[in-house]
Amino acid sequence: MAVNIYREYRLKFYLNMRHYIIINDAKGETHPHTWEFALDIKFSRNSFVEFNIFEDGISKFLEQFQNKILNEVEPFDSMMPTLENVTDYFAEEFFKIIYKTGGMLTCVEASETPTRSYIVNISEQEKNSILNKKADARIMSEVMDAVLDDIIN
Incomplete structure (x- = not known):
């Protein structure tokens, strides 16, 4: 009986950005976060993994948000940049980048503080x-x- 065995990796990426939230039509203060994104990725056991290929792809994607006010960058100029919305959007983009390299993104965990995370399981x-x-x-x-x-x- 053949068993499908995969190699699974967890990679972490960091992003410094600022944002504000609007609650009851009142704009909150713009404040900074160092966001952490932990990506769980599966590859076939027979695959040789060149980490730099997907690390470069993820880093290039995140670069457009680095040190920016998130509310001023698409698509968050028209979508509230909450932890949940940012993670949902980024997870879809991360999935595409990882998939192009032959891997499969299975989970994204995002944290804007060390004590608060949001998890997207694919x-x-x-x-x-x-x-x-x-x-x-x-x-x-x-x-x-x-x-x-x-x-x-």
């Missing part, structure tokens, strides 16, 4: 849906290539 159903869409696109591309080859030849 369910098997969500991962499978994303994988199926990619497989469908690949199959369609192969079919189109074959049709074009027949037409040309």
Whole structure:
């Protein structure tokens, strides 16, 4: 019986940024945080992992928010930059970056203080849906290539 064994990693990234929250139409004070993002990533056991590839991708993504007032940067100029909203948005972007490297993001834990975290678990159903869409696109591309080859030849 074949057993699927994966290598699982947890990587941490840090982001210094400021934000403010609006409660009952009153703008709160702009205040700083050093946010910590812990990403759980799975790779096939047969895969060689070049950490710098996805570390560079995540770091480049986070760079656009580094040392900024989050409320002034898209998409948070139109979305309240709460811990939950930031993490939900970043988790989707992190997933895309990790997926392009051949890995699978399974969990993102974000903290804006050492005592407060918000966790996004990416369910098997969500991962499978994303994988199926990619497989469908690949199959369609192969079919189109074959049709074009027949037409040309």
